[in-house]
Amino acid sequence: MGHQSSKKPKVANGHKLHAVEIVLIACVCGWFVMELEILGVRVLAPYFGSAVYVVTGSVIGVFLLSLSAGYMLGGWLSRKANSQRILGINLMVAGAWLCAMPFFVEPVCDGIFNAGLGEKWGSLLSALILFGTPTLLLGTVSPTAVRWLTTQASDSGLNTGLVLAFSTVASFVGCVVTAFYFVLLSLRHTICTSGAALIALGIMILLQAVVQSRRGKFHKASGV
Amino acid sequence: MESRMRKVILTLVFCVAAFCQVLFVSVAAAQEFGQLIHQKDSLYHRIFVYRLGPVVTLQFGRRAAAGMQSQINLSNLRRHMLEYTGLAFCGLLYKPQPQKMLVLGLGGGVIPREMRHYLPALEIDVVEIDPEVPTIAGQFFSFREGDKLKVHIADGRMFIKKQLNRDPVPKYDLVILDAFNSDYIPFHLMTKEFLEQVKGVLAEDGVVIANVFYSNRLFDAELKTFLAAFGRCQVFLGTYSTNAMLVAPGPAAQSLTVKEAVDRAMVLQRQHRFAFDMLTVAKRLQPNIHPYPSVKVLTDDRAPVNWLRTQKRNKSPYEVP
Numbered sequence: 001m002g003h004q005s006s007k008k009p010k011v012a013n014g015h016k017l018h019a020v021e022i023v024l025i026a027c028v029c030g031w032f033v034m035e036l037e038i039l040g041v042r043v044l045a046p047y048f049g050s051a052v053y054v055v056t057g058s059v060i061g062v063f064l065l066s067l068s069a070g071y072m073l074g075g076w077l078s079r080k081a082n083s084q085r086i087l088g089i090n091l092m093v094a095g096a097w098l099c100a101m102p103f104f105v106e107p108v109c110d111g112i113f114n115a116g117l118g119e120k121w122g123s124l125l126s127a128l129i130l131f132g133t134p135t136l137l138l139g140t141v142s143p144t145a146v147r148w149l150t151t152q153a154s155d156s157g158l159n160t161g162l163v164l165a166f167s168t169v170a171s172f173v174g175c176v177v178t179a180f181y182f183v184l185l186s187l188r189h190t191i192c193t194s195g196a197a198l199i200a201l202g203i204m205i206l207l208q209a210v211v212q213s214r215r216g217k218f219h220k221a222s223g224v
Numbered sequence: 225m226e227s228r229m230r231k232v233i234l235t236l237v238f239c240v241a242a243f244c245q246v247l248f249v250s251v252a253a254a255q256e257f258g259q260l261i262h263q264k265d266s267l268y269h270r271i272f273v274y275r276l277g278p279v280v281t282l283q284f285g286r287r288a289a290a291g292m293q294s295q296i297n298l299s300n301l302r303r304h305m306l307e308y309t310g311l312a313f314c315g316l317l318y319k320p321q322p323q324k325m326l327v328l329g330l331g332g333g334v335i336p337r338e339m340r341h342y343l344p345a346l347e348i349d350v351v352e353i354d355p356e357v358p359t360i361a362g363q364f365f366s367f368r369e370g371d372k373l374k375v376h377i378a379d380g381r382m383f384i385k386k387q388l389n390r391d392p393v394p395k396y397d398l399v400i401l402d403a404f405n406s407d408y409i410p411f412h413l414m415t416k417e418f419l420e421q422v423k424g425v426l427a428e429d430g431v432v433i434a435n436v437f438y439s440n441r442l443f444d445a446e447l448k449t450f451l452a453a454f455g456r457c458q459v460f461l462g463t464y465s466t467n468a469m470l471v472a473p474g475p476a477a478q479s480l481t482v483k484e485a486v487d488r489a490m491v492l493q494r495q496h497r498f499a500f501d502m503l504t505v506a507k508r509l510q511p512n513i514h515p516y517p518s519v520k521v522l523t524d525d526r527a528p529v530n531w532l533r534t535q536k537r538n539k540s541p542y543e544v545p
Contacts, residue, residue, distance in 0.1 A: 042411075046415070046417060049353075050412060052268065113385065118382070119382055184526075184531055186526045188525050
C-alpha cells in the first residue's frame with residue numbers, strides 16, 4: 001500500500017489501507033450518520049409526534065451523545081493491533097442493526113409509550129434504543145481513520161482536519177439527499193438498503209484485513 | 225484604525241439593509257391584511273396578526289404562500305371570512321346532533337367557536353401543538369375556552385393515542401382534521417395508520433372530516449388514503465377557494481347523495497338559523513371525484529406529503545380520470 005510502505009515500520013497501526021480508502025470510509029460513515037439522523041425524525045413521528053422535543057431534543061441529542069461515545073470508543077480501539085478487523089466488524093454490526101431496525105421500531109416505541117413515557121422522555125429513550133448503537137459504532141470510524149493516516153505526531157492535526165472535513169462534507173451531502181430525495185422513498189427500504197451497504201463495506205474492510213495478514217504470514221513463513 | 229472604521233461602516237450598512245428588508249416585507253403584508261398588530265415567535269411558527277378595519281387575520285410566517293390561518297370580522301363574528309370554516313359544518317349533514325367533537329388544529333379557533341355557538345351542548349376537544357396559538361386566539365379572535373370547550377396542547381396523533389389507551393375509549397361524533405397549513409404539512413397526521421387510529425375514537429355513526437387543498441396532488445393521495453382507511457369518502461369542494469373537505473362516514477353513518485344532503489341542510493338551516501347558507505355547503509358535495517390511479521396511499525413508511533403538495537394538479541377536480 002503506497003503511502004505506508006515508504007518510511008517507518010507500521011507498529012500497531014493495524015491497517016493495510018490506502019489513504020484515499022481511509023478517507024472514503026470516513027465519508028461513507030459521515031453520510032450514514034446524517035442520513036440516519038434525518039430518517040430518525042420520520043421513524044419517531046408516528047409514535048411520538050413531531051413536537052419540537054422529538055426532533056431537536058431526542059433525535060439530535062441522542063445522535064450527539066452516541067457520537068461522543070463512539071469517538072471515545074474509536075479512539076481506544078484505534079490503538080489495537082487488529083483495528084482494521086474491529087472496524088470492519090463494527091460497520092457490519094451497525095449495518096445489521098439498521099437492517100433489523102424496521103422490525104423492532106414498533107414494539108420498542110409502542111412499549112415505551114404504553115409504559116407511560118410521552119413525547120419527551122419516551123422519544124428520548126426510543127431514540128437511544130433505536131439509534132444509539134449504530135450511531136456509536138459509526139462514530140468509532142473517525143478516530144480510527146485519523147490513527148491510520150497518522151505516521152508521525154506532527155501530522156496528527158492535519159490528518160484530523162482532513163478526516164473531519166471530508167466526513168462532514170459527506171454528512172452534509174447525506175443530509176441534503178435524505179431530506180430532499182429519500183423522503184420520496186419507503187422509509188423501511190431506505191434504512192434496510194443503507195444497512196446492507198454498511199454490511200458490504202464492513203465485509204470488504206474485514207476481508208482485506210484477513211487477506212493481507214494471511215499474505216503477511218505466508219511471506220514470513222516462506223522467508224520472502 | 226481604518227479597518228475598524230470599515231467594520232463599523234459595514235455593520236451599519238448591514239443593519240440598514242436588514243431594516244429595509246423588514247420594512248419592505250411588513251409594508252407588502254400590510255397592504256394585503258392591514259396593519260400588523262401582533263407578532264410572536266413560538267416554538268413552531270412565527271405568528272403574525274393583522275388588522276384591517278374590523279377584519280383580523282392570523283398568519284404563520286410572512287410569505288404570501290403561507291396563506292391565512294384564520295380570518296374573522298369583529299363586527300360580525302358569525303360571518304365566515306374563509307370558505308373552509310363554513311364547509312367544515314358539512315359534518316352535521318351526516319350527524320345532525322353530535323354530542324362530542326374533536327378538532328385537530330386550533331388556528332384562530334373559528335370552527336370550534338362557531339360550532340359551540342350553534343350547538344351549545346356539544347362537548348369539544350381541540351388539540352393544538354403550539355402553546356402560543358390558544359393565547360393569540362383568545363386575545364385577538366374572540367376564542368374562549370369553557371366547560372365544554374377544551375384546548376389540549378399536544379401533537380394530534382399523540383392525543384389520539386392517549387385517548388385510545390383510556391378505558392373506556394372516548395368516542396367522538398365529529399372529528400375535524402385541520403392541523404395543516406398550505407405551507408407545511410405534518411406527514412404523520414395524514415397516513416393510513418393515523419386514520420386507523422382516528423377510526424378508533426370515532427363513534428359508529430360519526431364522521432371524520434379533513435380540510436385539504438385540491439390544487440395539488442396531495443389531494444389525490446389523501447383521498448386515496450381516506451378510501452383505504454375508511455372504505456368510502458365523500459368530497460365537498462370549495463368554490464372561491466381551493467379548500468376541500470374529505471368526509472369519511474363511520475360504519476353506521478350513511479353516505480349522502482346531493483339531494484339527501486340538500487334536504488338535510490334545509491332541516492338544519494331551519495333548526496339552527498345559521499348565519500351562513502347551509503344549503504350552499506350541501507351543494508358543494510361532489511359525488512364523482514376519484515383519486516388519480518397513479519397516486520399511492522400515504523403510509524407511515526412512505527408519505528412524501530410536502531413533495532406532493534408542490535405537484536400541481538393539471539386537471540380540474542371535477543373531472544373523473
